[in-house]
Amino acid sequence: MSGADAVLRATLxxxxxxSDGVSELRPILAAHLPAQVSLLEGLPLIERIASIALMKRVEQLQDMIARLVRLVAAWELLDTTTMTRRDFANWMEKCRFVExxxxxxxxxxxxxxxxHEYPIDEAEQVRRVNQCWDAATQLQAIVTAIETYLSKKGFAA
Structure with missing residues (x-):
């Protein structure tokens, strides 16, 4: 196994x-999200903590997927040095990682x-939690699509 394969495997x-961490939060939050401002304020402590954990998981998962996509592209022998975010997005669509x-x-x-931005406004905080609830599903689907792609290409995870 090459060093690049090991890094790709570890990142995957x-x-x-x-993604499993997001799945652990779903049962705690499913009855509460998406939420209105007044509902989120009144959540019990565990659910409020879980909503913060959800945002952190989404942040980390998106970042790690971005790293993974770069590694997959390099594994495919693409020159990624000049690829922009849009280039990667287009390549991800072509590979069917995203719709x-x-x-x-x-x-x-x-x-x-x-x-980079911590919202002061409560409504914006709730909006971000709701966005993360939706994004989590998308991110988990991307991980699955990448795993399927690699498997079809003969990469043994």
Whole structure:
């Protein structure tokens, strides 16, 4: 096994673990999300903590998928050095990791907002939790699509 294969395998495993972490939160949050501002404020402590954990998982999973996609592209012998976010999004659509390239762009923008902007407004905080609830499903589907793609190409995870 090459060093590149080992890194690809480890990154794929990390994506699976983050995806599993999202799955662990679903039963805790399913009855509450998507939420209105007034509903989120009144959640019990465990559910409020789970909503914060959901945002962190989405942030981490999107970032790790971005790393994984770069590794898959390199494994496919693509020159990734000059590829932009749009180039990767288009390639992900071509490989059927995402239905539409704009879906990936939107997920990267959400992750950037989660990392770099902490909203003061309660309504915006709730909106982000709701966005993460939707994004989590999309991100998990991307991980599955990448695993399927690699398997069909003969990569043994």
């Amino acid at each position: 495993l990390r994506c699976r673990r983050l 539409d390239a704009d879906q990936w762009v939107d997920l990267t923008l959400l992750r950037n907002r989660l990392v």
